[in-house]
Amino acid sequence: MSDVVSTAGLPQVVDFQQTPSLERIRPSVDAEASAALPDLVQARSDIEAAAIWLEATTDNPKTRRAMRKEVERFILWALHVRNKQLSQIGVMDIRAYVNFMADPQPADVWVSAIKRPRQHPAWRPFAGPLSLASQRYALVQLGSLYAWMVKGGWLKGNPVALVKKPEAPIDPMIKRLLPPEGIALAFEAIASTKSPLKRARDHFMFSLFYLTGLRTFEATAADMATLRRSASGHLWLMVQGKRNKRREVPISEALYEELGRYRVAFDLPLITLPGEDTPLLMAANSKRKRASNSTVLKAMIEIMGRAAALARTREQHELAERLTEATTHWLRHSCFSHLAQATGDLVMVRSLAGHARMDTTSRYLHAEADDLHVRVSQTLLTPPSS
Structure with a gap:
């Protein structure tokens, strides 16, 4: 059978409801x-x-x-x-x-x-x-x-x-990662934002993604009312992740205080009220509407771009390149990588990330390239030649 596609082209879309060109019969089964x-x-x-x-x-x-x-x-x-x-x-x-x-x-x-x-x-x-x-x-x-x-x-x-599935090469060094200096530059860029509402929203939003590792759609779908304080006094945010799996994400007191400042900037009470339907991430205006995924991604790219400009003025060109490429998902990688490096606790990181498999989480337990170079060079030695 020929593999050449007809020059007549394709139908615009597959209509999953009406398919008159196809015989609407059940395949034969013995x-x-x-x-x-x-x-x-x-x-x-x-x-x-x-x-x-x-x-x-x-x-x-x-x-x-x-x-x-x-x-x-x-x-x-x-x-x-x-x-x-x-x-x-x-x-x-x-x-x-x-x-x-x-x-x-x-x-x-x-x-x-x-x-x-x-x-x-x-x-x-x-x-x-x-x-x-x-x-x-x-x-x-x-x-x-x-x-x-x-x-x-x-x-x-x-x-x-x-059929054997294609094997995608796995790079053990996660590249979509910002060092602490990059995180600091992003907050510096946010601090210079002229609009008070946008400045408050962006500061909380950036903090939320870096401190929790949430996926973009998890954050945009969440409401402030899903925050709860456990019997031990700790704060948790209920989110719905991939495959509709629900999990609770720890919220630090510092992030909760940031949420309060963000709420006050939008003329909301400092403390979230029971049953309140305010979205966790709002559009940067006074209407308190839910920010869409595209709105968040656009805002994050703009923040990263301004942070990259700051890096260039300080001749931090490699960092500027990273910031230019960075998106919301980079903060997820940065959160888990920094946690894994600091604690070595992959079970904890897996729980926070909502990963189904430990081998996915294990990619975050790595050293940066420069740190790896220093450790190997200083640890493995051979005697000099005579």
Whole structure:
């Protein structure tokens, strides 16, 4: 079968609700398999089954968008390159898709560097070739879909499970990390902010991300009322993380005091009232509206940019480069790395981070490159030559 995509191009999007171009029938399953696995999905087509998977497996809008993107790409490729539906895909199709993700061709059909709305005529499924890590992530999502379909009695097997996933190189030295000097410069930049509301919000926001390691969406979804004080007197913030897992994050007294100053700046009472629905992160105006993920990321990039400018004036050029690249997620890495280096307690860091696996947390137990160089050079010695 040819792997050449029709020059007619792609449909704008995969419509998970209406798919008139596809035969709306259930894939054939033999009688013995049907008896062993009853049809729990109860869809009328593969695409409808995929839509039910999206609806049934997550309530997080960000996670659902990421899952949908990977499945939508695959469905379009399967239809237009392999002329197959999901239920007809085999192992060699998955292997071919891995190669395709590394170089989506023809590029004018599949790729657009400009991000457009999904209904736009020039929308394309890919922004460019996918990295090894992104290829692996795509297969994880597709494997999850197929495993769910098998478990629900919709399909007999999971072809993705039989294909080796791409191995993304793992750099043990986490690069997305700011040293304490970078953190200090960021606060210096925030202190020079002219707007009192923005200055108060940004100071609290930066402190929150660095002192707790929260993900952006965890912080923007939280309300001030979810703060509670335990019987021992310690403060905790309830957040909802990946895969809808809820966890409590410790809030220091210093951060709580910063929250109070932030509240006062927005004409709120110093202490959070029971049942109050004020968002934890607000837009930098007097309307007290919830800050979106994009608002937070934009504000963080602006702070980092001003901190980088300060670093350049002091000829700290390497630090300036780091600050220029830094985002909210860098503060998460910095929080866990600094904690791991100071305490060596990976169990504690894992709990704070909300990691499912310890090997994810163990990446934070490292020395900076310069510190590593000094320790190795001073510890391992050989006698000089005569």
